[in-house]
Amino acid sequence: MSRGRRAFIGLLAAGVVGTAAWLVFFSPVLGVRNVEIVGNLTVPTERIQQQAAIEPLHPLATVDLAGVQSRVLAIRQLATAKVDRIWPGTLRIEVAEREPVAVVPVSGKVALIDKDGVVIEIRDVGPPRLPVLKVDRPGADDAATRAALQVIASLPDVLQGKVRQVRATTAEGVSLDLNDGRTVVWGGSDRAADKARILTTLLRRKADVYDVSSPDVVTLK
Structure with a gap:
């Protein structure tokens, strides 16, 4: 294979990788389109979504999961919160509520x-x-x-x-x-x-x- 052909293939591969990285980390194409809340019984879903504070179409790959968890747990009625990415565009927040005794x-x-x-x-x-x-x-x-x-x-x-x-x-x-x-x-x-x-x-x-x-x-x- 000639040097020019190898260079062309290298540039092509770099372009593919660069495009993929842009799609995943910067583009709204794989952004958050849905914030799914599960496990809540008395705390309204809308309140948890608001507390999670996720901008629509924010790249799913760069969502700060620990940050989301911390914000959600600021709701005192919640005991635990687990945040996961579900591709291509869902952020899933599973919560457990505190039970009064x-x-x-x-x-x-x-x-x-x-x-x-x-x-x-x-x-x-x-x-x-x-x-x-x-x-x-x-x-x-x-x-x-x-x-x-x-x-x-x-x-x-x-x-x-x-x-x-x-x-x-x-x-x-x-x-x-x-x-x-x-x-x-x-x-x-x-x-x-x-x-x-x-x-x-x-x-x-x-x-x-x-x-x-x-x-x-x-x-x-």
Whole structure:
């Protein structure tokens, strides 16, 4: 093959590569035409799309996936977000919403919090199915709050519906106020399965206070 022919083929190949690079990284031809949101139940799709802040026809290849994820997770109702490219022109955002497990009284209103102690939203009235959490310093960094939330999360369905309020003075001082006025001294968040199993049986017996803080030695008053 002559030198000129080799040079021509080289230029042709470079042109093809250059054109392909332009199409992928700079051209709107492979730009974002659709932002697909999946996994949301209560957070509107339009709100997530707006928070993602993706310009129409922005080259899909150069979308900052981590940046999109960070912006979407600024919505406090969302726990996780995964962002993927789907060629030729879709950006897919899969989210998981935080689920409230308790309410905390705040200045005449209530804050709905999830299992990690994150405030999801503020309402005038909390859902009746959620227990009220009473702690001195509610927050994700408070040991008593974390222990109480762990206890709530560990309760089986048969007990969750009976709990009106959860109190925690310390991480080892969690107690449950039941809907019928009875009280359960739970203690720490350890041995939750044993405590729940024993308490389910004990509640068949009449008493005002059930102490299962030490599952090996339980007391009724």
